[in-house]
Amino acid sequence: MSQDDQSGDKSMQAFYRGMTQPRLSRQNFMRGAGAAMMAALAPQLARAETVKDWKAWWASQKPTKEFVFANWPLYIDTSTDGKDRPSIDAFEKQTGINVTYKEVIQEDAPFYAQIAPVLKSGQPSGYDMIVMTDGWYLTELLMQKFLVPIWREKVPNFDKYAAPSVKNPPYDPGNKHTMVWQSGLTGIAYNPKMTKREITSYEDLWDPAFAGHVGMFSDVQELGCAGLLKLGINPTTSTPAEWEKAAATLKEQKAKGLVRQYYDQSYINALENGDIWITMAWSGDIYQANSKGYKDLKFVVPKQGAVIWHDNMCIPVGAKNPLSALEWMNYYYTPEVAGMVEDYVNYICPVPAAKDYILNVIKDPAVANSPLVFPPQSELARVHEYYAFKNYADYMKWNNIFNPIVQS
8 A cells, every 4th residue: 555545544534533533522511411411410429438548459459361441432543444453452462461442432421421320339330441531520430439549650651651741630630540541632723715814812713803704612611711711811720700701701702793603523514614714623623624635724722822631541440450451551651552543543642752653663744743643842831721620519600601602
């Protein structure tokens, strides 16, 4: 197969990942059914009994030759014919551990609703590792003590190779329970042929020159962050009073007729066909759009910064093969393995050194040199984490402030 053919295959793989696995599905503020489900579920859940001495618990674990890994669809490297997963195959050969890989997570909310009652009852979920996005449902897993603290001495490659952007996150200080699988940025995308100028600020989403051609997200986590950043407020450390200010400026934007629509994943189609000229956007979508021929579209980290999100590996309580899970974590955090996965997935790699592996060994400069896959440090220095909710009331307060903007 020629290099062009290989690039074409990768572009189409990226495109179909975008269609099959929309970023919206991994958002943690689920309006409608998701939020209703969470509201119904929350009062019924109480903290399950947990291990008192995790150090002793880990010391008592025996190595096994099994590992059950729950992940999102199309979120790991796969051969062109779809029959093999090279990183998993190499892990099995290297360790002798048999991997059962299940693409069972379609959204955080229903997956949480599936495993939480089981974990509360003291029964195993059936998974040794799950991948959850930072936000309310991961916070719930942590608050309910449904995740096993990581035996960090068994994962030295994380400290050695992990990017600063994935270390010590506000939702899990010290990475006690989580390690990032992939990340992405929420910023602004635009078509310069339509805007007739460069876009550099959240203020541009409020520019009357673009009235009726501005896209905003219907996801209230993302929408609220955009309003905060427009005001120069860091979402990570924001307060309810500042949430109200952000909601006011978002309502003003809507009242002036600037917003064409509050979009889910379909915003990318509206941007591609010219219905919107400028929009809130996820970095991975713009990479995929560029790959399938929409070369004019640009993604920018505005001067006020962008939001970085993380999908996290974590071990649920009751895991039958926790040492195998640790072995996978340590294996994944090497340039070679992270590079294999990244060359297929194309989000933001948590291992910066994987860039050289992709460039010099896999020989895929399009991925290695993409600032959407390996953002420069100058951009990562300007990103912010989501606000980490303190409790359910805190979470609902945010929802009650921002939901009316997209629902009215």
